[in-house]
Amino acid sequence: MNMTKEKSETDSHIDDVTYNVFKVGEKEFLLPVDTVREIIDVSRIFPIPMAPDYIFGAVPLHGGRVIPAIDLSKIHPTGEPLYSSAKLVVVNAGKENIGFLSETIPYLVSFSPDIPVDGLINVEEFFETYRVKGPWHGRP
Amino acid sequence: MGDLDRSELIEYFIAEAEDYVNTLARGIQELEFGNQDTAQIEELFRAAHTLKGAAAIVKFNTIRNISHKMEDVLEALKDREMLATQPVVGILGYMLDVVKDLIQGIAEGKPEKTEVESDLITKAEAVINEAKSAQPEPSAPQVNAAALAVSAATSQVPAEENKWGKRREDSEFFTGNFIKYDVRKIEDMLNLIGEITIMKNYLIQKTKGTETIADEIFFSGRRLLKEVTNFAEKYAYSLPTNVKYIDPLLSEFGELEFDRYDELNLFSRKLQEITNDINEALATLSEFFDAFDLEVKQIGNMLTLLRYDITEMRMLEIGRLFQRFARPVKDLAAESGKVIDLKITGSDTKIDKIIFEKLFEPLMHIVRNAVAHGLETAEERISKGKSENGTLILSARRDGSSVQIEISDDGRGIDTQKLLKQAVSRNLLKADDELSEEEKLSLIFVPGLSTSATADMVSGRGMGMSAVSSKISDLSGTIEIINSENGTTFKIRIPSTLAITNAIVFKAGNMEFLITANIIEEVIQIDSSSDIVEPDMSMINYRGKHIQSRYFSELFGVPKAADDRSIKFAIVCNISDKKVAIIVDKVIAQEETIVKPLNEFLSGLYIYSGATISGDGTVRFVVNPARIFEAQSAPVELQSFPVAKPETGVVLVVDDSLSIRKYASSFLEQRNFTVLTASNGLEAFNILQDNDKIDLIMTDLEMPVMHGYELIGRVKESHKLRNIPIVVLTSRSADKHKDKALSAGASDFLVKPFDENTLSDILRKHFQLTA
Structure with a gap:
């Protein structure tokens, strides 16, 4: 089952910024809504030997592409996550896609742009910081 | 290539004739509407002219003669000798229709019809003469006025009713054989084929699963049948007498009650029957x-053919890549004060567009090294007794599903002693x-080792041989070096396409991985006691030699499978000039699979060259053995290779007709010339x-952008080029053209369609060929 993002039009002001909120352990993370490509159910995640620990594994997408599923609990102090019925938030990073594991079905939230938000992920920055630099390499 | 038979030439002819016919059709329609723009008529004239040459x-x-006549009409229009009156435009349209019919016939495989020709030509001549005599003193305003008059006339007389007969209504001519297509769409099609292939594999897997179930049912059925038979045998006949002894309870039954056992009897017989059913x-x-299996396999075969055809569509001739080295080689040679002859063979070998693009950098590095370090200066060469000019040969040839590229120089060779000292x-x-x-030679692939003492201007820009080797291995290719004091040859083997990969599937622990088949030398079973040289499996015995090896599961930290056995498999691979082995727990299968490049986020994990999805949806990674053994030296094995045959010379063929270019190329290549075309x-x-x-230059005269006379003029103006002989190849047989060409500096004049003997004579004159 695929759930495509849907912008909630109710009680949001024109200037508001909408985020996709997902949960890992005790912590909530936010993604700008336009970076989210789709949210998919993951039944099987395949381990990637030699990858750093924050890469939980590989997930096949349509068209034969394979994307990494990232476990943010290995990067941020979130407490032990419960990925038993995990969703994968697939985001656009340039031409590529990567996925963040979430314990829950993500939901949308809108804020006025001048409110500072906690737990916001800048996808481009994340991609550059955490992309794998080499085998036997570990975390950045 | 060489042999280009007539049927192939006809294919090319039809392809290009379509373009010219369509240009003419559109142009003639414009004329009908009164548009008599000179540039437009010029274009039509050129189209007719080229069509004539190609047909010849x-x-x-017949096509040649009719298009020749069209050319005459258009020339007269171009030179303002007559006006595009309705009869003139009418006869042009009619001639074009005849040409269309003729080409259509040829495309359908029929011989060319000739009966229409003479009548048509006579009619055309009559129209031309009439039009020319009707022409008043030409001046620009009058022409425009006349054009308007024509326009008015044509609008009154519908084209269908002109006196040359009924015009065809379709203005777009299409024999249905050739179209132009966007490469990205081909990419999409290949992706789709990839998905179908995955589905097909899945189907095969499911069928196998179902077959197992069927087998189980079959087996259970037989057991049931056996049990029932036993039961029946035991009770059917013996019951009435023996049953009392078996079961004391039954002894209570009287004779009359035995019909119950008859029912039992019947029941067992029924069971038997059902089981048989x-x-x-x-x-x-x-x-x-069985039949289904066969059919799925047939689908598989058809998919392979389809994929092959579509892959072929995005293949490029490697000559275009080699051509890009000509300039840098010249410049580099000049910088280092050397004279180098660059020779190219096998230009028409085709290679996947993706590989084509990724090959430039590594090949450039090897070429640069050869020019800067390998080849000596003229003085040094003479003192060694070598020819004054250094030679660099780029060659390519197809070998099964791979392409072999060789970069060969006759320089001093790689100084292995220097490499050793550095190491x-x-x-x-x-x-x-x-x-x-x-072993010393293979040190060149160790990062940081180089034969040049300092990073000079030339090689300093390069990437190092270790990087070359990595780039080649990323393309699932291998590289080998043959070295001596008389030169170095780099032999590169790469798959001709990356679209679908033939790979060996192996198991490490519970996970499956792949290695592409073209780098695999052999898969052998190894016994821990005799074949493993080092206890950590870092070296094994392979055909009497010790080669480097790695135990995959341990190196990759893959959890061991429950049934860990002592007998393992060694996948022996060819990588940068050496053999190495990957030791795995189990080799499962060989399969054709779609490999997708690794996600950018993971691309740093260069020990994998891509990922694939198996029939049941499992993600499997393709392992790149070269990267596992990177930066380590090991014994090397070398093979001999055939020397490129000497070429007679390099000829540049310039003609706007594809047919003529192909024809001349095949004629020259058969005679061992290297041919460049423009x-x-x-x-x-x-x-x-x-x-x-x-x-030598062979050039046409009538061409778009820059015509032949101008080319001859430019060549003769150039100090560097003026000594290259120029043969004019044209369908303009008039003496004025011949005189003009020869006075401009052409050395020979050949009228199309040329006679092979005449061309041979001319070549003999310039190249001292043996007859």
């Missing part, structure tokens, strides 16, 4: 699966280590600028 080459004389049905099912000074080796020549004067002039080694 494939000996379609089930078995029958299962046998039919099994037959069905020792960097503590990679001990000074007293005994190394064979091959479709107009400007393109030719650019090639001449980039290429020192052109011995």
Whole structure:
């Protein structure tokens, strides 16, 4: 089952910024809504030997592409996550896609742009910081 | 290539004739509407002219003669000798219709019709004469006025009713054989084929699963049948007498009650029958699966063919890549004060567009090294007794599903002693280590080792041989070096396409991985006691030699499988000039699979070259053995290779007709010439600028962008190029053209369709060929 993002039009002001909120352990993370490509159910995640620990594994997408599923609990102090019925938030990073594991079905939230938000992920920055630099390499 | 038979030439002819016919059709329509723009008529004239030349080459004389007549009409229009009156435009349209019909016939495989010709030509001549005599003193305003009059006239007389007969209504001519297509769409199609292939594999897997179930049912059925039979045998006949002894309870029954046992009897017989029916049905099912299997396999074969055809569509000739080295080689040679002859063979070998793009950098590095370090200066060469000019040969040839590229120079070779010294000074080796020549040579692939003492201007820009080797291995290719004091040859083997990969699937622990088949030398079973040299499996015995190896599960930290056995498999691979082995728990299968490049986020994990999804949706990674063994030296094995045959010379063929270019190329290549081609004067002039080694130019006169006269003029103006002989190849047989060409500096004049003997004579004159 695929759930495509849907912008909630109710009680949001024109200037508001909408985020996709997902949960890992005790912590909530936010993604700008336009970076989210789709949210998919993951039944099987395949381990990637030699990858750093924050890469939980590989997930096949349509068209034969394979994307990494990232476990943010290995990067941020979130407490032990419960990925038993995990969703994968697939985001656009340039031409590529990567996925963040979430314990829950993500939901949308809108804020006025001048409110500072906690737990916001800048996808481009994340991609550059955490992309794998080499085998036997570990975390950045 | 060489042999280009007539049918192939006809294919080319039809492809290009379509373009010209459509140009003419559109132009004639414009004329009908009164648009008599000179540039427009010029374009039509050129289209008719080229069509004539192309037809002549494939000996379609009727098309040639009719288009020749069209050319005459258009020339008269161009030179303002007459006006595009309705009869003139009418006869042009009619001639074009006849040509269309003729080409259509040829495309359908029929011989060219000739009966229409003479009548049509006579009619055309009559129209021309009439039009010319009706022409008043031409001046621009009058022409415009006349054009308007024509326009008015044509609008009154519908084209269908003109006196030359009914005009065809479709203005777009299309024989249905050729179209132009966006490469990205081909990419999409290949992706789709990839998904279908995955589905097909999944189907095969499911069928196998179902077959197992069928087998189980079959087996259970037989057991049931056996049990029932036993039961029946035991009770059917013996019951009435024996049963009392078996079961004391039954002894209570009287004789009359035995009919119950008859029911039991009947029941067992029924069971027997049903079981037999089930078995029958299962046998039919099994037959069905056999047939089904066969059909799925056939789908597989068709998919392979389809994929092959579509892959072929995005293949490029490697000559276009080699051509890009001509300029840098010339410049680099000039910088280092050397004279180098660059020779190219096998230009028409085709290679996947993706590989084509990724090959430039590594090949450039090897070429640069050869020019800067390999080849000596003229003085040094003479003192060694070598020819004054150094030679660099780029060659390519197809070998099964791979392409073999060789970059070969006749320079001083790689100084292996220098490599050894560097390795020792960097503590990679001990000074007293005994190394064979091959082992020393393989040090060139160790990062940081180089034969040039300082990173000079030339090689300093390069990437290092270790990076070259990595780039080649990323393309699932291998590289080998053959080295001596008389030169170095780099032999590169790469798959001709990356779209679908033939790979070996192996198991490490519970996970499956792949290695592409073209780098695999052999898969052998190894026994821990005798074949493993080092206890950590870092070296094994392979055909009497010790080669480097790695135990995959341990290196990759894959959890061991429950049934860890002592017998393992070694996948022996060829990588940068050496053999290495990957030791795995189990080799499962060989399969054709779609490999997708690794996600950018993971691309740093260069030990994988891509990922694939198996039939049941499992993600499997493709392992790149070269990267596992990177930066380590090992014994080397070398093979001999065939030397490229000497070429007679390099000829540049300039003609706007594809048919003529193909025809001339095949004629020349059969005679061992290297052929470069250009479709107009400007393109030719650019090639001449980039290429020192052109011995002869064969050029047409009528061409778009820059015509032949201008090309001859430019060549003769150039100090560097003026000595290259120029043969004019044209369908303009008039003496004024011949005189003009020869006075401009052409050395020979050949009228199309040319006679092979005449061309041979001319070549003999310039190249001292043996007859």
